[in-house]
Amino acid sequence: DSFGDGNGDHPRATAVWLSGVHAWERNGRLGPTSIKLGVTADQIAARQLGQATPLPSLELVLERPTAISCDSGDCFYSNTITWRDETTPLEMEPHPRVVFERLFGDGGSAADRRAQARHSGSILDSVAEEALNLERSLGAGDRGKLAEYLDSVRDLEQRIGRAEARDEQAEIDLPDRPIDIPEDFEEYATLMFDLLALAYQADVTRVSTLMMARETSPRTFPQIGVPDQHHTVSHHRNDPDYIARKAKIDTYHISLFGRFLEKLRATPDGDGNLLDHSMIVYGGGIGNGNLHEHTNLPCLVAGGGTGRLKGGRHLAYPEDTPMANLLLTVLDKAGVRADELGDSTGLLNTATLADV
Incomplete structure (x- = not known):
């Protein structure tokens, strides 16, 4: 059901597939700059x-992705089937090379990838140290924002650690990077x-x-x-x-x-x-x-x-x-x-x- 908001059948099909939520039209009930769906x-x-x-x-x-021919619906709804929350559609990657490097890095060997992970880890260590020094001079509101930032840094540190452990424990044969x-x-x-x-x-x-x-x-x-x-x-x-x-x-x-x-x-x-x-x-x-x-x-x-x-x-x-x-x-x-x-x-x- 379009609920009278003009959203086309095709964008609705993409949007609802993994969310079960009606896709709100950009120029519909939420105003001229709004999109809204739900977590998928x-x-x-x-x-x-x-x-x-x-x-x-x-x-x-x-x-x-396209910005045209979206069947009267917002192209956000046609270009992805995955949403982190009700206002955050996730970009879907069409380029094999980008996917490969995101998965395995742009190093040519496992040793290269481990070196990249260690380098990234050392940069994050420096960022965290500088942020903690900065915290002493901030007001309460800015400290909250900094805390969120540091949480993101710690999450990255943990992911890099898991990536290093995974590379140490298992080797798989990787194809050449796609062009x-x-x-x-x-x-x-x-x-x-x-x-x-x-x-x-x-x-x-x-x-x-x-x-x-x-x-x-x-x-x-x-x-x-x-x-x-x-x-x-x-x-x-x-x-x-x-x-x-x-x-x-x-x-x-x-x-x-x-x-x-x-x-x-x-x-x-x-x-x-x-x-x-x-x-x-x-x-x-x-x-x-x-x-x-x-x-x-x-x-x-x-x-x-x-x-x-x-x-x-x-x-x-x-x-x-x-x-x-x-x-x-x-x-x-x-x-x-x-x-x-x-x-x-x-x-x-x-x-x-x-x-x-």
Whole structure:
């Protein structure tokens, strides 16, 4: 429901997908400079699971952000699916090289990366010492701001320490640093999925999001016989030819995702593999692109959840079941406690989901 604020169907689909919260239009109820949504499920997980890793979460996207063609909604809502809080959308990174250097640094070897971490640590030590000296001359209000700053410095120190310990304990074979976004979409998607798998393998992060396409995506897929833009194909108007083209795109996307799952399955992790120890939700915020329907969303939950999930079943829930109920249940299975998420009404039937 747009609630009369004019926000387009496509931005709403992106925004609500992981939040369960209605996206408020920039020129709507909150005034000319306001955006408002809600914390997304991944960031709720990152607050807890991200405490043990150098990066609390990782946000990737396979299309560059845009400031136009956002279907009458604010482009903030179209360019990301992850929000730290109700007014802070997180930027999703499209460049493989930036992702690689964020994960592993720009050093060519593990020794180089450890040297970088030690150098960063020494700089933070100096910053903290200078800040403490400054504190003596500040008033009460400024001391509060300085305390927040020092908390951030200490958080960075802890993350650098965890990164050093991780590099000392485990070595993984890293690919060459990517140069730029590959022109071939399949190569691009595979590269980003591979970086995500490496991030899990190296325990750089345990929480991630990857958006395969923006809403109203203009991408074409001539490599699978679909020369039309994705968005155009989604409005098939019940034309059998366009419905078949849309099915080709969906099948292509799920095949790329499937390769990622196979890579996780092939990567040893503890007493199993990375897929055994993961829970991954795949899907989108529009159930019927032709009619812009946001009901009957097809979702895939993959991974073993360290014994908490079993695959191989198709489950149908009542039509009025909020998507947020599934996300809340996945958080619960991951050991992340949250009383509610957006418009959630409770957990899904636990006994049923245990058989997913």
